[in-house]
Amino acid sequence: MKTRIAILGYGNIGKAVEQAALASEDMELAGIFHHNDNPDTIDADVVALCTPTREVPAFAEQLLQRGIATVDSFDIHGQIYDLRKQLAPIARENRTVCVIAAGWDPGSDSVVRALLQAIAPKGITYTNFGPGRSMGHTVAAKAITGVKDALSMTIPLGTGIHRRMVYVELEAGADFATVEKLLLKDDYFAHDETHVIQVSSIDELNNVAHGVNLVRSGVSGETHNQRFEFNMAINNPALTGQVLVACARAAMRMRAEEHYGTFTMIEIPPIYLLPGSEEQLIRSLV
Amino acid sequence: MKTRIAILGYGNIGKAVEQAALASEDMELAGIFHHNDNPDTIDADVVALCTPTREVPAFAEQLLQRGIATVDSFDIHGQIYDLRKQLAPIARENRTVCVIAAGWDPGSDSVVRALLQAIAPKGITYTNFGPGRSMGHTVAAKAITGVKDALSMTIPLGTGIHRRMVYVELEAGADFATVEKLLLKDDYFAHDETHVIQVSSIDELNNVAHGVNLVRSGVSGETHNQRFEFNMAINNPALTGQVLVACARAAMRMRAEEHYGTFTMIEIPPIYLLPGSEEQLIRSLV
Numbered sequence: 001m002k003t004r005i006a007i008l009g010y011g012n013i014g015k016a017v018e019q020a021a022l023a024s025e026d027m028e029l030a031g032i033f034h035h036n037d038n039p040d041t042i043d044a045d046v047v048a049l050c051t052p053t054r055e056v057p058a059f060a061e062q063l064l065q066r067g068i069a070t071v072d073s074f075d076i077h078g079q080i081y082d083l084r085k086q087l088a089p090i091a092r093e094n095r096t097v098c099v100i101a102a103g104w105d106p107g108s109d110s111v112v113r114a115l116l117q118a119i120a121p122k123g124i125t126y127t128n129f130g131p132g133r134s135m136g137h138t139v140a141a142k143a144i145t146g147v148k149d150a151l152s153m154t155i156p157l158g159t160g161i162h163r164r165m166v167y168v169e170l171e172a173g174a175d176f177a178t179v180e181k182l183l184l185k186d187d188y189f190a191h192d193e194t195h196v197i198q199v200s201s202i203d204e205l206n207n208v209a210h211g212v213n214l215v216r217s218g219v220s221g222e223t224h225n226q227r228f229e230f231n232m233a234i235n236n237p238a239l240t241g242q243v244l245v246a247c248a249r250a251a252m253r254m255r256a257e258e259h260y261g262t263f264t265m266i267e268i269p270p271i272y273l274l275p276g277s278e279e280q281l282i283r284s285l286v
Numbered sequence: 287m288k289t290r291i292a293i294l295g296y297g298n299i300g301k302a303v304e305q306a307a308l309a310s311e312d313m314e315l316a317g318i319f320h321h322n323d324n325p326d327t328i329d330a331d332v333v334a335l336c337t338p339t340r341e342v343p344a345f346a347e348q349l350l351q352r353g354i355a356t357v358d359s360f361d362i363h364g365q366i367y368d369l370r371k372q373l374a375p376i377a378r379e380n381r382t383v384c385v386i387a388a389g390w391d392p393g394s395d396s397v398v399r400a401l402l403q404a405i406a407p408k409g410i411t412y413t414n415f416g417p418g419r420s421m422g423h424t425v426a427a428k429a430i431t432g433v434k435d436a437l438s439m440t441i442p443l444g445t446g447i448h449r450r451m452v453y454v455e456l457e458a459g460a461d462f463a464t465v466e467k468l469l470l471k472d473d474y475f476a477h478d479e480t481h482v483i484q485v486s487s488i489d490e491l492n493n494v495a496h497g498v499n500l501v502r503s504g505v506s507g508e509t510h511n512q513r514f515e516f517n518m519a520i521n522n523p524a525l526t527g528q529v530l531v532a533c534a535r536a537a538m539r540m541r542a543e544e545h546y547g548t549f550t551m552i553e554i555p556p557i558y559l560l561p562g563s564e565e566q567l568i569r570s571l572v
Contacts, residue, residue, distance in 0.1 A: 019507030110572040118532040118559035221305030223524030231515040238509030246404040266557045273404035286396040
């Protein structure tokens with residue numbers, strides 16, 4: 001029996017979930033819904049919530065109340081535990097499963113961070129993002145008076161410090177020096193090294209590439225200088241879509257085991273993310 | 287309540303488990319036993335089996351039958367699934383937990399491989415080992431007539447291909463050219479690029495450093511060229527000892543949840559490897 005997965009929200013991430021689901025032999029598309037559709041009309045085993053992050057909690061509640069599992073890539077780091085607390089009782093009462101913060105950060109990077117802290121408990125992990133587009137900073141740049149369109153790139157400088165390269169396309173008659181000054185004073189940019197560059201077309205720069213360089217130097221037992229590094233260079237929505245499909249699979253597995261509730265990726269056995277038999281996976285991966 | 291962990295086998299790994307357990311606030315040492323002690327005298331919540339790998343299955347059976355949890359770093363890749371099959375019913379019947387193949391490879395590398403396959407399902411993962419000492423090849427080199435002591439270093443050449451740098455200390459009167467010829471014909475070395483180097487003292491070369499370079503280029507959904515890399519440069523027994531302690535902690539957690547059986551690391555939620563509250567871990571790691 002295939003898992004019937006529906007998609008709610010059909011932007012970059014929704015489209016990537018569609019591709020990942022169609023490429024998965026154990027998944028079947030149960031429909032694509034827009035965020036102004038009534039979610040009560042969705043008939044599926046699991047719904048991938050691909051709406052803007054702030055709309056995720058309400059949609060998740062509504063679907064979980066009907067016993068439908070949900071997966072999302074809710075990405076406000078400081079609010080993930082609170083969302084889990086909010087949704088856990090609803091999932092449990094309705095004997096279903098909800099996987100939250102299932103993207104690459106939060107998400108697969110979180111799994112790497114947890115693993116590295118377990119195997120070298122004392123030490124510092126630095127997560128260096130990019131080069132890639134920052135959604136939050138791009139939105140903040142677009143909000144500056146005189147900016148028609150913008151793109152804020154995050155450039156990793158190591159030890160968790162980032163440079164912002166902000167490309168701006170100006171409205172007719174706007175003055176670049178004024179825009180630059182306003183932007184550099186904005187709270188989103190005031191604390192980082194920021195460069196503002198005027199371009200004639202943001203559209204020509206668009207690219208969904210992103211990356212991570214995650215490093216940890218830690219102590220195992222009494223032994224210092226244990227060094228670890230995780231790098232990736234990826235298409236951002238494609239990776240997020242694939243993680244959502246993998247977590248939808250894990251949700252089905254946990255529900256089948258009556259392990260109801262709301263989980264982040266560090267609470268899921270990695271094997272549950274994969275299709276195929278236990279034997280074949282253990283023989284090929286362990 | 288602290289977990290009472292005993293150590294069976296007191297070589298490099300046993301000593302590293304001792305250090306990792308003493309450094310863990312939630313662990314208490316319940317005793318150190320040698321592999322010719324009677325395991326029936328062990329009184330502990332969980333036993334870290336640090337004996338030679340081939341002695342692991344019998345000791346695990348004997349302890350599981352008494353309801354005591356075990357963790358081991360059984361490292362014969364081709365036999366891990368069979369060992370799991372052998373020990374799973376014993377662990378379940380005795381309402382306890384057994385974690386097998388808990389080192390760094392198999393072990394933490396297996397978790398990384400599973401995660402990368404989940405997030406980029408099509409593609410090839412190459413696990414490149416070293417530079418570091420290969421136990422199996424070192425033993426094979428020592429068995430060559432005329433060799434007094436040996437050290438076989440594994441050097442990664444990429445795409446899973448390795449060079450063997452074999453250092454030999456000869457017995458009095460042995461001929462280096464003859465030893466080299468015998469060694470290069472040995473099945474352990476015949477298939478890899480192998481260099482044999484005569485030294486006056488192996489003891490002066492000994493070093494427990496090791497490393498991994500694990501790379502995957504894969505496809506998420508329909509998107510190719512998703513690139514991932516995991517590197518580490520570590521003290522080998524210290525890392526193995528720490529992984530064993532983390533898995534002992536996970537075994538206690540699974541037993542408390544009545545999730546009995548035998549598990550590899552890819553079957554364990556990563557958060558179970560860590561001490562501390564769920565809230566603190568999710569807030570800091572996700």
